[in-house]
Amino acid sequence: MSAKTAPRRAPDVLAKYAGQTVVAVGAHPDDLELGLGGTLKRLSDAGARVVMAVVSIPSDRESRIKEANAAARILGGETHFLTPDRTMRVEDLKNHELVGMMDGLVKQYEPAALFTHSLANLHKDHKLVHEACMSSQRLRYFDLFCYPPTSCHAINVQFNAHAYIDISPVIDAKMRAIRMHSTQFARRGLKTDHYREASSRVGQIVGVPYAESLEIVRMRLN
Numbered sequence: 636m637s638a639k640t641a642p643r644r645a646p647d648v649l650a651k652y653a654g655q656t657v658v659a660v661g662a663h664p665d666d667l668e669l670g671l672g673g674t675l676k677r678l679s680d681a682g683a684r685v686v687m688a689v690v691s692i693p694s695d696r697e698s699r700i701k702e703a704n705a706a707a708r709i710l711g712g713e714t715h716f717l718t719p720d721r722t723m724r725v726e727d728l729k730n731h732e733l734v735g736m737m738d739g740l741v742k743q744y745e746p747a748a749l750f751t752h753s754l755a756n757l758h759k760d761h762k763l764v765h766e767a768c769m770s771s772q773r774l775r776y777f778d779l780f781c782y783p784p785t786s787c788h789a790i791n792v793q794f795n796a797h798a799y800i801d802i803s804p805v806i807d808a809k810m811r812a813i814r815m816h817s818t819q820f821a822r823r824g825l826k827t828d829h830y831r832e833a834s835s836r837v838g839q840i841v842g843v844p845y846a847e848s849l850e851i852v853r854m855r856l857n
């Protein structure tokens with residue numbers, strides 16, 4: 636009788652970023668938690684330094700900075716506010732200023748991976764951030780991914796998921812991080828349960844309880 640060997644566990648793809656920096660860029664506070672909060676927590680748990688860059692703060696600046704910092708702590712990330720002293724939208728920036736800011740992030744952090752909004756968005760600010768990050772690809776190599784639209788309404792846009800991240804072990808952290816943004820949810824009487832349900836629906840596609848999805852713009856397989 637032949638001895639059975641235990642099945643070997645597949646190496647964790649996220650471990651590729653251990654000891655390296657990854658930068659996630661959101662147009663506004665809460666976009667990152669909604670779009671890929673679980674993935675960011677999995678990355679920080681896997682040993683990556685996770686920088687959560689927020690381009691603009693359209694309202695309640697002081698509260699929203701506090702909320703984003705609290706959410707980042709839950710996800711094991713650190714915030715970087717690009718315009719902390721101005722109440723504004725991304726569209727208020729000139730294009731060259733926005734591209735300069737994204738280039739600055741790439742030069743400062745030399746990320747192994749960058750995560751940005753998908754072009755599949757109705758929100759102009761989100762599309763502008765996507766385009767500026769695409770432009771930063773010319774500076775140096777980094778893996779580049781786009782996360783899904785963060786709208787709380789179902790919208791008909793062509794987001795093409797290429798990769799799925801199992802966030803089952805961290806779904807509660809993701810939901811806690813989202814709830815930190817009380818100016819956007821609790822204080823407006825809005826519930827956040829549908830974000831858990833959305834992660835569950837994505838999980839069903841790949842056979843796990845909860846997942847998030849990403850578009851892959853470029854990814855180096857070493």
Ligand SMILES: [Zn+2]
Pocket residue numbers: 662663666758760761785
């Ligand atoms: Zn946004």
